[in-house]
Amino acid sequence: RAFIDSSFPTKREWEASLQLSDVEREAAEATAAAAWQTPTKRESSSAGAFQSFLQWCRACNIEWHPGIALAECKGQGGGLSASTDIGSGEVLVTVPRSAWLSAASLSDQALSATLSPVHALALVACHTRNAAAAAPWVALWPIEADGGWRSDDDPQWAAFDGWLSDLQRFSTAEQSAAKDALATTITPALSGAPGWDEYRWGCSVVSSRAADVLMRGEPEPLLLPLIDMF
Secondary structure (H helix, E strand, O other), X not given: OOOEOOOOOOHHHHHHOOOOOHHHHHHHHHHHHHHHOOHHHEOOOOHHHXXXXXXXXXXXXXXXXXXXXXXXXXXXXXXXEEOOOOOOOOOOEEOOHHHOEOHHHOOOHHHHHOOOHHHHHHHHHHHHHOOHHHHHHHOOXXXXXXXXXXXXXXXXXXXXXXXXXHHHHHHHHHHHXXXXXXXXXXXXXXXXXXXXXXXXHHHHHHHHHOEEEEEOOEEEEEEOOOHHHO
């Protein structure tokens, strides 16, 4: 079972820590909602795609609480919602290790050992994107890099007009580290290594969908079916 340690701050909590007045925050959130909830950035999340995904989850022995339901979120693909009251301490989702994606999922463990868990998992996401066995799950992932992993010249950044300049600088630093990992470690060691656009997409998937799970006392990013939709 995967138990998520909620003590680690989420990116939303980090953004909320910025010193903005109530008026500035309301305006910024409205701008962000319009700029980043772009339907063309995600796969179509039809009822058929949801049904295929849930069938795939059952085949992978993933279990979920009867009180949660998969629903379409406008511009954001699929998400989970509560269809009934759920008590404190109830298990919502159980994912067997065989269905996890982690740095250990990388077939080249020597390469994985030279990368940070985030960069290794991003490479795993790139490989999984073209894996037929995971197609129903991947169909609900973003089809392009989104959030802070948009390209530097993406016009969506201009919509923020500086109010998220700190977040943009943070994103730039993350992208710089990922570019360095790709150029100096992954590409020299891996035949058929992804290009920057594809690897940036993988980093975006990890940033937006991975959960930090305590493994051997240390937080490690994992991609967990269903849990990645909370």
